[in-house]
Amino acid sequence: MSRRSGILEFAVLGLLRESPMHGYELRKRLNTSLGVFRAFSYGSLYPCLKTLVANGWLIEESGGTAEDPLAAPLAGRRAKIVYRLTAEGKEHFEELLSQTGPDAYEDEHFAARFAFFGQTSRDVRMRVLEGRRSRLEERLEKMRASLARTRERLDDYTLELQRHGMESVEREVRWLNELIESERAGRDQQRSAPDSPTQQNTSGKTDGLPRNRDTTRPDPSDDTAT
Amino acid sequence: MSRRSGILEFAVLGLLRESPMHGYELRKRLNTSLGVFRAFSYGSLYPCLKTLVANGWLIEESGGTAEDPLAAPLAGRRAKIVYRLTAEGKEHFEELLSQTGPDAYEDEHFAARFAFFGQTSRDVRMRVLEGRRSRLEERLEKMRASLARTRERLDDYTLELQRHGMESVEREVRWLNELIESERAGRDQQRSAPDSPTQQNTSGKTDGLPRNRDTTRPDPSDDTAT
DNA sequence: AATTTCATGTAATTCGTTACATGATTCC
DNA sequence: GGAATCATGTAACGAATTACATGAAATT
Numbered sequence: 224m225s226r227r228s229g230i231l232e233f234a235v236l237g238l239l240r241e242s243p244m245h246g247y248e249l250r251k252r253l254n255t256s257l258g259v260f261r262a263f264s265y266g267s268l269y270p271c272l273k274t275l276v277a278n279g280w281l282i283e284e285s286g287g288t289a290e291d292p293l294a295a296p297l298a299g300r301r302a303k304i305v306y307r308l309t310a311e312g313k314e315h316f317e318e319l320l321s322q323t324g325p326d327a328y329e330d331e332h333f334a335a336r337f338a339f340f341g342q343t344s345r346d347v348r349m350r351v352l353e354g355r356r357s358r359l360e361e362r363l364e365k366m367r368a369s370l371a372r373t374r375e376r377l378d379d380y381t382l383e384l385q386r387h388g389m390e391s392v393e394r395e396v397r398w399l400n401e402l403i404e405s406e407r408a409g410r411d412q413q414r415s416a417p418d419s420p421t422q423q424n425t426s427g428k429t430d431g432l433p434r435n436r437d438t439t440r441p442d443p444s445d446d447t448a449t
Numbered sequence: 450m451s452r453r454s455g456i457l458e459f460a461v462l463g464l465l466r467e468s469p470m471h472g473y474e475l476r477k478r479l480n481t482s483l484g485v486f487r488a489f490s491y492g493s494l495y496p497c498l499k500t501l502v503a504n505g506w507l508i509e510e511s512g513g514t515a516e517d518p519l520a521a522p523l524a525g526r527r528a529k530i531v532y533r534l535t536a537e538g539k540e541h542f543e544e545l546l547s548q549t550g551p552d553a554y555e556d557e558h559f560a561a562r563f564a565f566f567g568q569t570s571r572d573v574r575m576r577v578l579e580g581r582r583s584r585l586e587e588r589l590e591k592m593r594a595s596l597a598r599t600r601e602r603l604d605d606y607t608l609e610l611q612r613h614g615m616e617s618v619e620r621e622v623r624w625l626n627e628l629i630e631s632e633r634a635g636r637d638q639q640r641s642a643p644d645s646p647t648q649q650n651t652s653g654k655t656d657g658l659p660r661n662r663d664t665t666r667p668d669p670s671d672d673t674a675t
Numbered sequence: 676a677a678t679t680t681c682a683t684g685t686a687a688t689t690c691g692t693t694a695c696a697t698g699a700t701t702c703c
Numbered sequence: 704g705g706a707a708t709c710a711t712g713t714a715a716c717g718a719a720t721t722a723c724a725t726g727a728a729a730t731t
Contacts, residue, residue, distance in 0.1 A: 229718060247682050255595045256607055267719055269684055303682065340606035369481045380566035381482055387624055391617065398613055455690060473710050493691055495712055529699095529710065681728070689720070700709065 230335045231263055231271050236280065236308065236316040237339045243284065243307040246272060257338045261331055272306060280312030323350040328358040349406055356399040359392050366392070456561045457489055457497050462506065462534065462542040463565045469510065469533040472498060483564045487557055498532060506538030549576040554584040575632055582625040585618050592618070 231253075238244065238252050246268055254262050275281045284305045308316070320343050327336050333355050340348050366389050374382070457479075464470065464478050472495055480488050501507045510531045534542070546569050553562050559581050566574050592615050600608070 231718080245682075246684090255599055256603070257610075264720060265683075266685085266721070273684095334610065337610050338607050341604040373481055377482070378567040381564050383628075384483075384560065384563050391620070394617075394620070402609075457690085471710075472712090490692060491711075492693070492713080677731085679728100679730075681726105683725085683727105685722105685724080687720105687722085690718100692715105692717070694713100694715085696713080697711085698709105699711105700707100702707075703705090 230261065230331055231267055232275065233316075233319055234335055234338070235268075235271060235275065236312060236319070237335075237342065239281065239306055239308045240313065240316055240342065243305050245303040245305050247303070249306070257335055261334075275312070276306075278315075280309055280315050281306045282309055321347055323347060323354060325354070325358075327351055328354045345406060345410065349403070352399055352403050352406065356396060356403070359396050359399070363389065363392055363396070456487070456557055457493055458501065459542075459545055460561055460564070461494070461497060461501065462538060462545070463561075463568065465507065465532055465534045466539065466542055466568065469531050471529040471531050473529070475532070483561055487560075501538070502532075504541075506535055506541050507532045508535055547573055549573060549580060551580070551584075553577055554580040571632065571636065575629070578625055578629050578632065582622060582629070585622050585625070589615065589618055589622070 234253055234257055235249060238249060238256065244252070246265070249272075250263060250265060250268050253268070272281065276283060284307055285303070320339065326332055328351070333351070336343075336351050343351075366385065370385055370389075377385075460479055460483055461475060464475060464482065470478070472491070475498075476489060476491060476494050479494070498507065502509060510533055511529070546565065552558055554577070559577070562569075562577050569577075592611065596611055596615075603611075
């Protein structure tokens with residue numbers, strides 16, 4: 224029941240959907256996968272994990288690491304707590320994924336949604352992208368109106384701040400335009416699929432995004448402490 | 450004593466430094482002058498005003514509007530509460546302005562600082578701009594490192610999100626470079642002034658910013674309700 | 676053996692929001 | 704005289720942080 228909701232809960236469920244993990248590892252993934260925008264602390268994470276368990280969406284398991292989750296809890300060895308998504312948890316996450324209410328278009332919420340687009344159906348992706356875009360366009364309208372009204376009362380620095388802010392928003396709109404076009408271009412295979420609003424591709428293959436590709440070998444070192 | 454600090458307090462003091470205002474008007478100015486980034490609600494503003502009064506930084510005055518602050522409280526007419534900065538308030542604000550601790554380089558804090566650059570001395574402006582820049586450069590370093598480490602584990606959408614995030618940060622760095630150069634270019638008149646770290650220019654004239662200039666007549670209508 | 680990093684947590688606090696409640700003033 | 708908007712507040716809650724506390728495991 225307890226509504227403890229928010230971005231953190233969403234992101235935790237999304238990451239655990241990919242593979243079970245313990246808290247410490249989760250936090251690191253949170254701060255790289257989505258972490259360009261947000262950094263969570265343990266003080267947020269652990270209590271959140273507790274409520275998710277209480278809701279039946281996660282179960283705690285003791286045992287090996289994420290790389291070797293089958294390793295039995297060795298005798299005498301204090302095992303870390305590995306969290307695994309339950310069936311109900313999966314269901315709940317997919318319900319969250321399918322929600323396209325106005326909240327989903329806010330800055331940080333949107334970033335979190337985007338980060339899990341790989342597990343989101345195309346129609347929902349489209350709705351989120353377009354919702355975000357019109358949200359930003361509204362914002363631009365207000366900024367323009369306010370600028371026209373107050374321009375001469377403001378000093379140069381305030382004006383420059385506003386100009387730069389508007390430019391940033393305009394750039395994001397252009398980015399969204401590209402993404403939306405990309406999504407449209409890729410709507411050939413897997414055509415429509417009219418019901419089943421929460422189908423996803425665990426297949427690893429996503430659709431025609433522009434750009435990317437490169438290879439570097441993995442490296443188990445990590446950062447972003449306390 | 451009560452530390453109620455933060456961006457809101459800073460911005461309120463800064464706006465009231467320009468002219469006395471009542472709460473409702475303050476909120477509107479907050480959401481246009483700085484509001485590209487942040488929107489404050491009455492639920493935050495009024496309690497904040499109370500503590501500022503309790504600290505002796507503001508006094509409440511009843512009377513006319515901001516346009517006509519001298520109008521006596523007409524008999525029988527419920528006057529709005531106009532807040533005016535006290536001498537101690539001015540002092541406190543200037544102390545805040547002169548602080549260039551690491552907090553001042555965070556996203557929203559920086560925006561607030563920038564919005565009041567018109568009342569900030571050049572050396573402090575420089576420190577804030579350069580601090581912000583190196584803060585962003587650190588961030589870029591981390592992003593690049595993390596990308597190099599995790600690139601191949603991430604799906605296309607996550608990658609695209611990171612790429613876009615980095616691009617935004619890089620753009621802001623370029624913006625800061627321009628601003629810093631502008632400031633440097635304008636360091637002819639008012640040379641050095643080595644001590645008196647909190648001098649400011651109420652003179653209205655700021656230094657060589659790029660861009661701007663235009664005229665539109667003022668218009669007392671406004672928006673951003675509830 | 677000492678230091679660093681891994682790992683888990685709690686208590687108090689911060690900084691704000693939403694929803695509610697109330698009433699005066701201005702526009703039409 | 705009814706609606707919009709101006710104007711001021713409060714109580715309850717939200718979503719996270721910071722600072723603290725603790726201890727095991729790996730590295731040097």
